[in-house]
């Protein structure tokens with residue numbers, strides 16, 4: 402096994418992916434993050450969709466689709482057909498219900514699957530997006546090759562993810578930090594390299610660091626709010642939620658973002 406994964410105290414990469422999916426489909430994630438689990442929220446998702454030229458009639462694959470908020474918004478805005486794939490089966494159920502409630506159930510469907518072995522046919526999509534999740538995939542070269550495999554020739558990839566410069570601070574290592582997209586965040590050039598080595602042509606790289614700074618501030622505020630609500634017994638969170646650990650990590654993340662050790666970026670690429 403990858404020695405970085407080995408150091409996280411999980412048995413293997415399957416357990417790592419399950420832990421990640423379990424956290425993001427929990428009530429706790431919704432309380433702290435809302436429905437859209439990435440910096441920049443749905444405004445950045447719409448920007449990503451416009452940048453890769455989504456249009457009615459096209460087929461889009463959303464890899465690691467979470468609660469489905471991005472897929473639903475992109476269907477509403479661009480009228481394309483969207484398949485969302487996520488490791489968490491409860492996320493898939495929640496996203497399916499949300500698409501029906503939003504009235505886009507005929508355009509948007511979700512299924513359980515692994516980004517490293519996408520459950521869809523070769524050459525079957527016009528575009529692939531992956532927001533704030535590529536950094537959590539243990540086998541990034543395989544995930545990038547999967548994007549390439551499922552695209553039609555001329556198909557586009559829109560990736561948005563956490564970037565780092567320099568080493569990861571000690572406070573931001575470990576399983577929770579990995580799941581929070583921090584511990585295996587890559588330098589911007591590395592994301593471009595994964596895409597290029599999969600055979601894709603990288604077209605555009607954009608920094609959106611302010612979106613990350615705003616999200617970390619928002620999380621810090623929501624953590625304080627959630628702690629008060631739990632103490633007042635207004636919301637119920639699992640006893641496993643450790644507010645002190647989460648607040649320590651959020652503080653360390655805020656400092657690292659301020660020091661420009663972490664940022665957020667959008668990359669787009671094309672299948673030749």
Ligand SMILES: C[S@@+](CC[C@H](N)C(=O)[O-])C[C@H]1O[C@@H](n2cnc3c(N)ncnc32)[C@H](O)[C@@H]1O
Pocket residue numbers: 418421422423425436437438439464465466467468470471486487488489492514515516517531532533534537538582
């Ligand atoms: C930070 S959330 C992002 C969700 C969504 N893209 C968004 O921006 O709202 C990360 C998501 O990646 C999913 N995930 C993690 N590893 C995965 C894998 N190997 N295959 C598919 N989904 C995965 C998790 O279940 C979670 O829903």
